[in-house]
Amino acid sequence: MRIERSGNEFADFKVALVDSEEFGVSIFKSIAASIGIHNVLAYASAKAAIGNIRIAGMPDILFVKFSGSNKNALQLCRLIRDRETFSHPFMPVVAIMEEATVASVTAVRDAGVDEFLACPFSPKALGERVRSIVHDRRGFVDLSGYFGPDRRRGAMAKWLGADRRSDPGPLIDPVTEQPYIG
Structure with missing residues (x-):
């Protein structure tokens, strides 16, 4: 990019x-x-x-x-x-x-x-x-059945823990292609 x-x-x-x-x-x-x-x-x-x-x-x-x-x-x-x-x-x-x-x-x-x-x-x-x-x-998520941009925007897209719905899986930086370090 x-x-x-x-x-x-x-x-x-x-x-x-x-x-x-x-x-x-x-x-x-x-x-x-x-x-x-x-x-x-x-x-x-x-x-x-x-x-x-x-x-x-x-x-x-x-x-x-x-x-x-x-x-x-x-x-x-x-x-x-x-x-x-x-x-x-x-x-x-x-x-x-x-x-x-x-x-x-x-x-x-x-x-x-x-x-x-x-x-x-x-x-x-x-x-x-x-x-x-x-x-x-936005960061990318890697889940069973979906790999792509996190659907959440802004600060919520950086959230690495379990949210109120379910664990979002690993969040991957699309530039470095590495997991975000929280």
């Missing part, structure tokens, strides 16, 4: 977008450019994205468009978070959602995304999600 630089904080960011619609890619690139992100790699499918990420390396952030009943997007997120089969399981993932229903947000959250953007979104909203990942990324 790159640290904020003087001037345009996103000038040398490399982001990837998985979206099968050319118009959606065009809109995303325009909004990204308006906040200073000019290096956007676009992939029409999850398969193309994974293949290129395995060859070319991890982008700073992967944006995945979720539309309709797109099961490939969910499978992509689950594949990324599978530490046994994917070499970059800590890659930041932002879901771009055409329809943000409770069911769809829950499914995407459970697949391990870091952040959400509901369509249509503004440059301000995009910038907020990118800054959240860069400056305040």
Whole structure:
């Protein structure tokens, strides 16, 4: 993960977008450019994205468009978070959602995304999600059946003991890939 630089904080960011619609890619690139992100790699499918990420390396952030009943997007997120089969399981993932229903947000959250953007979104909203990942990324939890960002935010995301619901499991720093030391 790159640290904020003087001037345009996103000038040398490399982001990837998985979206099968050319118009959606065009809109995303325009909004990204308006906040200073000019290096956007676009992939029409999850398969193309994974293949290129395995060859070319991890982008700073992967944006995945979720539309309709797109099961490939969910499978992509689950594949990324599978530490046994994917070499970059800590890659930041932002879901771009055409329809943000409770069911769809829950499914995407459970697949391990870091952040959400509901369509249509503004440059301000995009910038907020990118800054959240860069400056305040949540730790990862490693539980049976789930590996991904802690669903809690802020100070609660640093809590290492048992909470009122259940033991959250080990909390892992996504930058160092080591357990947090409390």
